[in-house]
Amino acid sequence: MTAPRSALRLLRRICASFTGTTGFVIVAIVLVAALFAPWVATTDPDRLDVMNRFAAPSLAHWLGTDHLGRDLYSRLVHGTTVAMSVALSSIAIAFCVGTLLGVVAAYLPPRLERLVLIVFDVIASFPSMVLALAIVAVFGPSTLIVVIIVAVTLIPHFGRVARGQVLSLKSAPFLEAERILGASFPRIVLHHLLPNILGPLVILASMDIPVVITIEAGLSFLGLGVRPPLASWGTLIQDGYQYLSDSWVPVVVASLALAVATLGFTLFGEALRDAVDPRIGRER
Amino acid sequence: MSAAGATRTDEMMRYVGSRLITTVLIIVGAMLLLFALTAIVPGDPATTMLGPQASPELAKRIIADMGLDQPLATRLWRFFANAVTGNLGIDVISGRSVTGLVAEVIPYTLILTFSAIGLAVAIGVPLGIFAATHRGSVLDNILAFVSVAFIAVPSFVIAIFLLLIFAIWLDWLPVLGASRTGGIGDELKRMVLPTLALALGWIGFIARLVRASMLEVMGEPYIRTSRAYGLSDRLVTYKYALKNACIPTITILGLGIGRLLGGAVLVEIVFARPGLGRLIYNAISERNYPVVQGAVLVVVVLFVLVNLVVDLSYSAIDPRIRHDAPDPGAPG
Amino acid sequence: MTPPLVSIRNLTLEAATARGTAHILRGVDLDIGRGRIVGVVGESGSGKSSLASCLLRLLPTNVSRIDGQIVFDGTDLNALDDAAMNDFRGKRIAMIFQDPMTALNPLFTIGTHLVDVLRRRHPGLARDEAMARASAALVSVGIGDAPLRLRSYPHQLSGGMRQRVMIAMALAVEPDLLLADECTTALDATVEAQIVALLEGLSRGFDGSIVFISHHLGLVAQLCDDLCVMYAGTIVESGPVAEVLANPRHPYTRALLACELDDHAHGGRLVSIPGEVPDPVALHAACVFAPRCSHAIDACRASIPALREAGPGHRAACIRFEELA
Numbered sequence: 001m002t003a004p005r006s007a008l009r010l011l012r013r014i015c016a017s018f019t020g021t022t023g024f025v026i027v028a029i030v031l032v033a034a035l036f037a038p039w040v041a042t043t044d045p046d047r048l049d050v051m052n053r054f055a056a057p058s059l060a061h062w063l064g065t066d067h068l069g070r071d072l073y074s075r076l077v078h079g080t081t082v083a084m085s086v087a088l089s090s091i092a093i094a095f096c097v098g099t100l101l102g103v104v105a106a107y108l109p110p111r112l113e114r115l116v117l118i119v120f121d122v123i124a125s126f127p128s129m130v131l132a133l134a135i136v137a138v139f140g141p142s143t144l145i146v147v148i149i150v151a152v153t154l155i156p157h158f159g160r161v162a163r164g165q166v167l168s169l170k171s172a173p174f175l176e177a178e179r180i181l182g183a184s185f186p187r188i189v190l191h192h193l194l195p196n197i198l199g200p201l202v203i204l205a206s207m208d209i210p211v212v213i214t215i216e217a218g219l220s221f222l223g224l225g226v227r228p229p230l231a232s233w234g235t236l237i238q239d240g241y242q243y244l245s246d247s248w249v250p251v252v253v254a255s256l257a258l259a260v261a262t263l264g265f266t267l268f269g270e271a272l273r274d275a276v277d278p279r280i281g282r283e284r
Numbered sequence: 285m286s287a288a289g290a291t292r293t294d295e296m297m298r299y300v301g302s303r304l305i306t307t308v309l310i311i312v313g314a315m316l317l318l319f320a321l322t323a324i325v326p327g328d329p330a331t332t333m334l335g336p337q338a339s340p341e342l343a344k345r346i347i348a349d350m351g352l353d354q355p356l357a358t359r360l361w362r363f364f365a366n367a368v369t370g371n372l373g374i375d376v377i378s379g380r381s382v383t384g385l386v387a388e389v390i391p392y393t394l395i396l397t398f399s400a401i402g403l404a405v406a407i408g409v410p411l412g413i414f415a416a417t418h419r420g421s422v423l424d425n426i427l428a429f430v431s432v433a434f435i436a437v438p439s440f441v442i443a444i445f446l447l448l449i450f451a452i453w454l455d456w457l458p459v460l461g462a463s464r465t466g467g468i469g470d471e472l473k474r475m476v477l478p479t480l481a482l483a484l485g486w487i488g489f490i491a492r493l494v495r496a497s498m499l500e501v502m503g504e505p506y507i508r509t510s511r512a513y514g515l516s517d518r519l520v521t522y523k524y525a526l527k528n529a530c531i532p533t534i535t536i537l538g539l540g541i542g543r544l545l546g547g548a549v550l551v552e553i554v555f556a557r558p559g560l561g562r563l564i565y566n567a568i569s570e571r572n573y574p575v576v577q578g579a580v581l582v583v584v585v586l587f588v589l590v591n592l593v594v595d596l597s598y599s600a601i602d603p604r605i606r607h608d609a610p611d612p613g614a615p616g
Numbered sequence: 617m618t619p620p621l622v623s624i625r626n627l628t629l630e631a632a633t634a635r636g637t638a639h640i641l642r643g644v645d646l647d648i649g650r651g652r653i654v655g656v657v658g659e660s661g662s663g664k665s666s667l668a669s670c671l672l673r674l675l676p677t678n679v680s681r682i683d684g685q686i687v688f689d690g691t692d693l694n695a696l697d698d699a700a701m702n703d704f705r706g707k708r709i710a711m712i713f714q715d716p717m718t719a720l721n722p723l724f725t726i727g728t729h730l731v732d733v734l735r736r737r738h739p740g741l742a743r744d745e746a747m748a749r750a751s752a753a754l755v756s757v758g759i760g761d762a763p764l765r766l767r768s769y770p771h772q773l774s775g776g777m778r779q780r781v782m783i784a785m786a787l788a789v790e791p792d793l794l795l796a797d798e799c800t801t802a803l804d805a806t807v808e809a810q811i812v813a814l815l816e817g818l819s820r821g822f823d824g825s826i827v828f829i830s831h832h833l834g835l836v837a838q839l840c841d842d843l844c845v846m847y848a849g850t851i852v853e854s855g856p857v858a859e860v861l862a863n864p865r866h867p868y869t870r871a872l873l874a875c876e877l878d879d880h881a882h883g884g885r886l887v888s889i890p891g892e893v894p895d896p897v898a899l900h901a902a903c904v905f906a907p908r909c910s911h912a913i914d915a916c917r918a919s920i921p922a923l924r925e926a927g928p929g930h931r932a933a934c935i936r937f938e939e940l941a
């Protein structure tokens with residue numbers, strides 16, 4: 001098949017610009033760190049060494065230690081896994097549910113379609129951080145809750161784009177032709193519609209990754225996201241922030257990691273969008 | 285294609301009407317959601333709130349105070365009826381009205397948010413125009429990269445860096461809180477870093493948006509017409525093109541205000557400033573549901589109203605009135 | 617004879633495209649006489665609109681080369697810098713565009729458009745004086761309720777109405793040269809006829825020259841004094857309308873005429889010229905029309921034919937026009 005080759009061509013186009021290459025390199029590093037955290041990390045991220053608090057960076061502790069003497073580098077690496085699993089799972093949920101709702105909405109009678117759109121509007125009218133706060137207030141903080149909240153806030157995002165795409169394609173001549181030739185409705189949707197609307201949705205998903213990382217880190221920073229001892233970047237920043245008067249190293253290191261990762265995914269997402277179709281971003 | 289005059293006002297009224305109805309529907313939907321959330325609190329909310337050691341009598345009193353012994357429908361009705369009259373419930377811990385609590389802190393959040401937007405527009409729009417009119421120049425490229433960086437990095441991370449650099453290392457500005465002495469000068473100084481933390485991402489965002497919109501508009505046939513008649517660059521750029529470029533900018537700005545409010549919550553906490561964010565955050569730690577519910581509702585209503593104002597102002601700029609609202613794509 | 621208003625010599629325009637350099641204009645020679653109405657016809661892609669863009673130097677950003685001379689009343693426009701060129705736009709040269717739906721800025725009233733253009737034409741013109749002139753300009757193009765229309769936005773006007781506004785705008789600046797680029801193509805047939813009638817009437821009171829670009833030979837015959845037939849970036853035939861139509865010398869002109877006649881006979885474009893317009897990226901060393909010409913011989917494919925005198929003021933670029941007559 002030509003899939004690997006076209007993927008390679010896409011990659012070459014993404015890396016055509018300096019910003020695209022930067023983004024790709026950062027994304028690759030983050031993904032490797034997330035997938036192989038136990039091997040990339042130098043030590044157990046949760047091992048306490050209270051005698052060795054706020055140690056300066058050294059060969060044993062590449063980025064020094066935190067207020068409990070835990071190895072910062074290893075905690076950062078494991079934080080990558082947390083960030084990526086939250087981001088990817090919530091986006092996967094939002095992608096599936098949102099696309100389904102969007103496609104269905106496009107085929108519903110106008111009244112019902114309006115209802116779906118209003119539900120989208122209601123969800124979108126909650127600033128996602130505030131919605132998260134309201135839900136955490138009720139259910140208490142947990143990783144699962146974070147995933148669900150983020151997924152819910154992103155559903156309208158995918159739903160609207162999917163609906164728009166379907167509407168613009170619905171009466172396209174090639175679909176008309178299929179219908180006249182007697183193709184069944186599910187066949188039209190699965191074989192003709194979905195493949196054609198997938199591109200913009202995938203780009204949307206990639207551009208949502210930094211947004212999700214930010215929300216998760218923000219919630220964890222408030223102590224309302226991932227629970228300890230799991231190390232999220234947000235938790236690391238919070239820990240460092242609490243002990244700012246002892247050492248500025250942990251907070252700076254964790255903030256930088258978060259900043260570089262979100263920047264990397266943003267650059268990558270934009271390069272991907274430009275490589276596939278420069279128009280998509282503008283429609284939003 | 286309608287004739288000028290009367291029909292235009294009709295169109296306008298119909299648009300405003302449908303927009304108002306949607307707004308009301310969104311607020312009602314948001315209230316239902318908030319009500320549902322508190323209605324499904326796992327376990328008995330009063331005990332959760334007070335802790336297991338609380339005496340049963342106290343728990344009973346709280347339950348009665350909150351009306352939790354009533355049937356669900358009654359509670360829903362009371363929630364709506366009270367909200368309409370401006371009563372958002374009672375803070376079960378201090379016994380004060382939630383409306384009062386919100387009213388006390390809302391100016392802080394509003395001033396912070398709007399000064400951030402003001403700053404971002406004041407800096408971002410000229411930068412965007414500059415980038416569009418100097419397309420491909422070194423400054424344009426630098427600006428493009430810096431904009432992405434500011435957009436991508438979460439505002440609370442920017443807040444932490446600003447705090448470290450300007451308040452701790454350089455010691456130029458006061459670190460935390462709002463002014464206790466009430467002096468305007470002192471309060472202004474304390475506002476600088478939080479405003480900057482919120483605004484930086486938006487400066488980048490607006491600059492990019494204005495640049496992209498300007499470039500797109502500059503390629504439109506009607507701009508070609510203006511050029512064909514020899515109108516000066518200044519007139520073409522600032523009068524004809526800028527107004528067209530404003531439409532997408534304003535829309536997305538309005539939709540992005542939700543993210544800005546979310547960012548403001550975190551920034552308020554980083555800088556230990558009073559505000560809606562802090563109010564909600566503290567209420568969550570105390571499991572003070574009525575306060576969370578009331579304050580979140582206020583944030584949502586605020587956000588929806590801002591969007592309404594933005595939408596209507598945007599239809600005032602654009603005589604054609606577009607109905608399709610694009611998605612927000614704003615920094616956090 | 618007085619010198620022509622515009623004298624174009626060897627005008628060459630190239631643009632960079634993804635497939636290589638596109639040759640938009642391949643050395644065009646054309647004179648536009650004072651007070652004459654010159655019709656330019658050709659298929660899409662023949663370079664007729666680019667010719668107009670060159671006269672105003674409003675070119676797309678991918679243009680890589682522009683060469684030759686455009687002598688306008690003694691001044692070579694191609695030698696001017698941008699500021700000096702801009703002095704001609706909206707003062708001595710005005711243009712009417714193809715699509716009246718997009719040529720007016722949707723966010724500004726008709727009045728604003730006209731007033732800005734008038735105040736650029738006459739610096740120092742007071743606002744209400746400009747408004748009065750704008751109103752008069754609208755009346756002159758047959759727009760009745762001018763005060764109301766001045767306050768209207770473009771989307772509130774029909775296509776024909778908008779094109780009238782564009783014409784009013786062009787005439788309001790009293791140019792020496794008016795460029796009308798396919799100004800009726802985007803309109804309905806009935807509206808098209810009205811606009812053509814309007815132009816016909818207006819041209820009698822207009823001292824300047826007009827370049828009327830169209831792919832519709834019938835309109836040109838109705839409206840113009842001179843005709844210029846373009847094909848693949850070159851002029852293949854030019855001369856007085858009556859002379860060229862009565863006595864077409866270039867096979868391409870004849871083919872166009874045949875299409876037009878057929879159009880009227882059948883009420884549709886049933887017969888077309890076989891073959892395709894040449895690829896603009898390709899370089900030519902022969903007659904550009906040879907691949908589609910039923911009369912082409914080896915000599916046609918050997919060199920590029922020059923425009924030759926075929927009658928009084930009538931020129932054609934075909935080596936065989938004597939034998940084919």
